[in-house]
Amino acid sequence: MKTKIGYGVILGAMISLVGALTLTMYQGIPLSNSHEQATISNIHKGDDNWIKGCFLLFTGVILFSSWMLIQAKINVSYPCPYSSTVILSVFGTLQCALLSFIKTRHVEDWILRDKLTIITVIIAGVIGQGMCTVGISWCIKQRGPVFTAAFSPVTLMSATVFDFVILHRMIYVGSVIGSVVVVIGLYMFLWSKSKQIDECKIVKLPTNMVEKEKEEEDNTNVNKLGRVLVIPMTP
Template identity: 45%
Template sequence: MSVIGGEISVIEKWSPVMAIVGANIAVGSVNALVKKALDGGVNHMVIGAYRNVISAIILAPLAYFLERKTRPKITLRLMIDHFISGLLGASLSQFFYMLGLLYTSATVSGAFLSMLPAITFTLSLMLRLESIRSLKTKPGMLKVMGTFICIGGAMLLTLYKGPQIANFHSHPEALHHHNNNNDQDKAKKWILGCIYAIMGTTFLSLWMLFQGTLNIKYPCKYTSICLMSIFASFQCALLSMYKKRDAQDWVIEDRFVILVIAYAGIVGQAMTTVATSWSIKKVGAVFASTFGPVILISATLFDFLILHTPLYLGSIIGSVAAIMGLYVFLWGKNKEIEVHATLCPPIQNEDKNNNNNSDGSRLSV
């Protein structure tokens, strides 16, 4: 029995970690596949709309069966909140992020996505959700330092592409013939793509801050994500008309693109959202966010080894700098949590005693 109990405890300990790592690997692979589909000329918001429709279809049964007894009544205010949630977290974030993906690579876009905790911290300071006084403490200084390193990595990714260091499909003859105008156009698109990727990640950060308050108002995560996906599918459909209004954009005949959309909707949107939400509930958002660079590693390996996309020196150096900054930031965040834990031991002990007492003793308190 003790062996079985030990096995169960190990499973309980590592299952959230495996879930968040698996979710981040899936997100990285989705980014690489979507990049390949976008290079084929598909309207990126058509992919976004179909992706959210599939997500809503997958999550609707889960929301109905798992939360039907605990689901609060949907009010007009909650509908507006979920509309805003879809606009920030799925529509505008995908609109800019996938434009950045189109103009750069899955590696670069993944690097900006791994900066999410630092960008969220910066926005929380701007919106005064984070105390300015905390910046004078050691954890606060570490978070600021990590944020600046992340910003430095982002600037390096944006302004320095560097030489190509590896490409499966490089031919010596092709490397000697370059069109200067074409190179300048690619450089402009690269910088523009990095700006778009930053904007997409910023909207995702705003969604995380907004979702924090929405989760308190409406704690049913499956229903909430389903509603967000429904609103986002219509919003993405409207945003798809920014370039051209052609009904043919919605008729997808390429089997590869169809598979990418299905994979992005089922795995990249619905399953990863559920896995991430469950992992955050088990181990906390800070610990879960430390696995963000897995997205970057997954996208890079998938992009390079399977899709044979070339790697550039600037992308690697900038990505390493971004990851270093991220972990300095998370180090400061962890120190901050330790400080709060040491300041409030009586409350923790009281809660522990209350959990061990019977129902009668709780009533007496």
């Protein structure tokens, strides 16, 4: 907070957050035609669950952020970082199974018959949970939790592009504006973060030079001592 680069990091993160909120909450004028306009009238049918949904989403974000901070500590001392992903997946599976059992206790509802459902479950488990969690853990180990969390708004951009290109849904002005703002904030954050890393290396450089000089001096003393020891004794 006391440097311009620190202000750049915080400002970039805040701009990305504003872009993500704009992308999510503001629609504006539609920029494309879609055959799904008949479903627009059904959007507000689930208004009764907005408060519950927002509370659960907020709780999920807090827990995921806490997991990133804890993962940064685990990567320092835990010898097998990828096995922590397995442990996470196992406990997540147990929790999902418990919630599903509370939701329905009919065995028929647990059987997957649709091919699309089976493919979706496999992709969500292998890629969405396994590979993505390993990738996030690796990024946290390399750059830290704040750097990794800065890319979270990109998920909303990817979902918007996927809806427009694959599902052929309407795209709105708010989606475009929010995506542009996210990119600007993310670029500012990454640029400031890279400058911050370079400054940290420069600050640590004198200490490393002192240690290197001390090591060279110790090696010189050892070599001199070795030469003294090998001098032949004359009668």
